[in-house]
Amino acid sequence: MSINKNNYEAFLLDYYEGSLSENEKAELIAFALAHPELGIELEDQLQYLNNKNSQAVIDKNKLKSLAAPTDEEYISFIEGQLTQKEEEEFTELIKSNKTYKSNLEIWEKTILDKPEIIYPKKRSLKHYSITPVVYSMVSAAAIFVLFFTVFNNSQERQYFKNNGIRPNVQITNETEEDVFEFNFNKETNKQFPSLVNPSIIKAKDVIAKVYPEDTTNIKNAPKTSDQTQNDQYIEIVEENQIIDHSNETEEEKSLDSIISPKKDTELNTDNYQNIAQENSANVINTDAKDSYSVKEWVVNKLQEKEILDSTENDPTILEIAANTIGDYESKETDNEKVTVFKIGRFEYYRKKSKHL
Amino acid sequence: MKKTLLPVTNLLPCASYNQMTRKEYNTSVDLYADGLYRFILKSCNDEDLSKDIVQDVFMKLWDKHVDVSFEKVKSYLFTAGHHTLISSFRKEKFKGEYNEEKTEQQLWHSEQYSDLQEILEQALNTLPQIQKSAILLRDYEGYAYDEIAEILGINMSQVKVYIFRGRKALQKILNKNELINA
Numbered sequence: 001m002s003i004n005k006n007n008y009e010a011f012l013l014d015y016y017e018g019s020l021s022e023n024e025k026a027e028l029i030a031f032a033l034a035h036p037e038l039g040i041e042l043e044d045q046l047q048y049l050n051n052k053n054s055q056a057v058i059d060k061n062k063l064k065s066l067a068a069p070t071d072e073e074y075i076s077f078i079e080g081q082l083t084q085k086e087e088e089e090f091t092e093l094i095k096s097n098k099t100y101k102s103n104l105e106i107w108e109k110t111i112l113d114k115p116e117i118i119y120p121k122k123r124s125l126k127h128y129s130i131t132p133v134v135y136s137m138v139s140a141a142a143i144f145v146l147f148f149t150v151f152n153n154s155q156e157r158q159y160f161k162n163n164g165i166r167p168n169v170q171i172t173n174e175t176e177e178d179v180f181e182f183n184f185n186k187e188t189n190k191q192f193p194s195l196v197n198p199s200i201i202k203a204k205d206v207i208a209k210v211y212p213e214d215t216t217n218i219k220n221a222p223k224t225s226d227q228t229q230n231d232q233y234i235e236i237v238e239e240n241q242i243i244d245h246s247n248e249t250e251e252e253k254s255l256d257s258i259i260s261p262k263k264d265t266e267l268n269t270d271n272y273q274n275i276a277q278e279n280s281a282n283v284i285n286t287d288a289k290d291s292y293s294v295k296e297w298v299v300n301k302l303q304e305k306e307i308l309d310s311t312e313n314d315p316t317i318l319e320i321a322a323n324t325i326g327d328y329e330s331k332e333t334d335n336e337k338v339t340v341f342k343i344g345r346f347e348y349y350r351k352k353s354k355h356l
Numbered sequence: 357m358k359k360t361l362l363p364v365t366n367l368l369p370c371a372s373y374n375q376m377t378r379k380e381y382n383t384s385v386d387l388y389a390d391g392l393y394r395f396i397l398k399s400c401n402d403e404d405l406s407k408d409i410v411q412d413v414f415m416k417l418w419d420k421h422v423d424v425s426f427e428k429v430k431s432y433l434f435t436a437g438h439h440t441l442i443s444s445f446r447k448e449k450f451k452g453e454y455n456e457e458k459t460e461q462q463l464w465h466s467e468q469y470s471d472l473q474e475i476l477e478q479a480l481n482t483l484p485q486i487q488k489s490a491i492l493l494r495d496y497e498g499y500a501y502d503e504i505a506e507i508l509g510i511n512m513s514q515v516k517v518y519i520f521r522g523r524k525a526l527q528k529i530l531n532k533n534e535l536i537n538a
Contacts, residue, residue, distance in 0.1 A: 071520075071524055071527075072520065074527075075519075075520055075523050078523075079494075079519070106527055106530050106531055106534060107523070107527055109472060109476070109530050110476070110526040112476060112491065112492070112495040112496065113473065113495075114394070114495070114496045115394065115496075117393060117394040117397060117398075118390050118393075119389040119390050119392070119393035119407075120407070121411075122385055122386070122389045122390075124411075125385045125389060125410075125414045126381075126382045126385050127378055127381060127382065127418060
């Protein structure tokens with residue numbers, strides 16, 4: 001059992017009673033020398049130190065080793081409990097002996113590293129209050145959103161009604177054999193950001209929307225030879241030229257309209273008539289056709305956009321289209337064939353499903 | 357007789373000065389939930405139990421937020437966490453007594469521990485709960501002896517003794533491990 005500050009009194013008692021062995025006596029003397037602050041005075045202390053022939057001081061190294069740092073000192077050091085002076089002395093002592101140094105390294109390892117542990121449900125612990133002010137703010141926000149939605153919707157409807165343009169319009173017929181997308185979206189999407197995702201409307205609706213508009217100025221446009229290979233083509237006509245389908249070649253006549261003739265016929269339903277009657281106030285030209293093929297509708301819309309966008313200095317859409325008409329790309333996958341026609345700034349997509 | 361008006365502050369209940377606001381409570385969650393969870397988890401090595409205790413402690417805190425000041429909240433949380441943990445151990449008849457022979461047996465016959473942290477964790481789990489808590493609070497949270505004493509409900513001398521004994525036990529195990537690896 002080593003002597004330390006907690007038990008040295010017991011050793012002192014045994015020392016004075018003469019019951020300590022020589023080794024224990026030497027250990028106690030070493031302890032007393034190492035801790036002068038305790039003021040331990042032993043009769044044999046000087047004698048042991050001065051008498052070189054004494055058996056107890058023969059082995060100085062043994063005595064020195066008895067004055068090795070105690071566990072308490074190691075712990076006090078790693079716990080930062082030593083005074084500056086004590087710490088300096090302890091550091092000196094450690095440096096003087098490799099064993100002490102390695103012992104200290106082990107002691108230092110007993111200090112635990114803080115692990116990175118995070119409580120996973122911290123948010124659930126928190127408390128959030130809903131004050132009357134917040135209630136009123138929420139109510140106001142809800143009313144605003146509701147009003148904005150209704151207003152925005154009506155604004156959009158008015159815009160489409162007036163301009164006949166719908167951004168990202170996706171037209172699908174009822175059998176979903178063909179899907180057509182019209183991306184008149186560059187400007188209108190900015191104006192109506194709520195319509196980022198394409199709205200799907202049926203061809204009937206689209207035709208009904210464009211019904212009141214004048215189509216007498218739709219003109220023929222030259223088409224590329226490649227268009228015939230893609231079943232469909234876009235007609236762009238020169239100004240003041242009336243569409244005359246009687247001049248179409250047999251090959252052109254044999255082409256399906258984008259909406260199949262059957263579907264075109266189906267569009268002339270009572271429902272369509274009802275919608276048309278509702279919009280009768282906006283009918284500009286009473287000679288307007290009952291229904292349009294999609295290609296006619298596209299040309300019509302292009303023309304409308306031209307009017308909207310045209311300025312004195314900029315070339316018109318049709319002028320641009322005249323130089324770019326016929327540009328197209330086709331991509332074919334296992335499920336569908338997609339043809340992209342580029343007309344000026346606008347693109348016209350045709351998707352055809354293969355398995356329906 | 358001249359009347360002396362008391363300052364307005366004297367008329368208010370003391371609690372109104374010290375009570376924790378909702379914002380302070382939420383700040384406490386941000387500041388101390390992780391530390392508390394770490395302390396409890398390392399004390400009991402049971403993830404679900406630790407989460408429950410943390411939840412329970414914060415519920416208690418919110419219930420008593422009128423009586424607890426923000427300055428004392430950390431101490432309150434760890435004290436409540438420690439007490440809840442001890443209660444939980446008692447309910448489950450947990451035996452946390454340090455058994456030196458068992459410890460040595462476990463460590464000598466267990467698989468080779470290559471990672472120091474793993475050895476330390478194993479060694480830590482062999483300590484009595486009170487020693488373990490004292491060391492965890494000291495090393496993980498950096499508490500002073502007097503703060504640990506307050507949290508664990510013991511005096512400062514006892515804290516020192518527990519930390520001393522705990523570290524000595526850890527050092528003994530590490531020393532043996534060093535000898536094995538040497």
